[in-house]
Amino acid sequence: MTWLAIFIIAVGLFFLVVGSIGILRLPDVFSRAHALSLTDSLGAAFVLAGLAVYEGFTVNFLRIVVVLLLVYLMNPVISHATLRAAYRSGLRPSVREEK
Amino acid sequence: MNSFLVFVLFTLTALMLVYLYRVVRGPSVFDRVLGLNGISTKAIVLLVVLGSMFERVDMFVDISTGYALLNLVGALAIAKFLEERGAARE
Amino acid sequence: MRFLSAIALFALWMVLSASYNVAHVALGAVVAIIVVWLSPKAAPNARRFSLTAAIAYVPWLFIRVLKSGFHVCGLILKPGLPIKPELIKHKTELSSDGELVVLGNSITLTPGTITVEVAAGELIVHAIDPSSQQDLVSGALDRKVGQLFTAKESG
Structure with missing residues (x-):
């Protein structure tokens, strides 16, 4: 059980690291939001799921699942609100011409 | 398992520094908001990891839930404000 | 339906609460009932959320998120950064608020696509590559x- 938890958390850490690399490398705010959604919906979710597995089937499992659901419901709303503000204030994504 | 959790804690902190770079550096104000959002997602996860380490998940889950809700309200308020003001000045 | 939401709120209270003596449990029940009583009734012509379809929807969405997550990982880690971001207009015949919320959230949750603007019948979506x-x-x-x-x- 512990090894399963460690494996799931490691997968989550991988996504978190890739998301951070993305937020450094990607060129504009719209693309960076993709890296952020990678971090949120996969990285954080896997780490929390791994911790839930580590806790075993107790009431703590359900508590961590509540946090997980909260993250899942909340983060799309925040990304969307931020990007909508960016879009309405006139920012447009940079488009590369190379084919 | 405990040493692995310590490793997770340090990794999360290092990744928060990466996001902090984006917040400080970020060309537009929206990059800064996104960076802050990423930091607070990691803070939520970090609190739960901390709780798992101290075997007090019941307590730390409450803290991270409160943090998540505050973060939601704060980020929505900032987005609303920026939407009305526009990003004329950066 | 309102009875069900009261039960759900009470279950949430029981999960988050750490003490199970009579006073706390009774307080939870009272608060759940008051919250449901104060919250507005659903509009009479509102469409109903089907629980069985939702149970089938979540794993489907998660597999989709996982697939496109690996795809976006590949894009980010490749040396040349081969992304082709563009804004696409997505026409949809879903029109009620609930459907638009679920659709927009699902699009944003999936790495690679993000909802930028929502109007009735049309979404502006930012996609990172084709x-x-x-x-x-x-x-x-x-x-x-x-x-x-x-x-x-x-009912």
């Missing part, structure tokens, strides 16, 4: 979300 638009353009997501809500029967 292959991550596939599911959206083919309308698979729309159909799945449409199945989530059924026309309201009695």
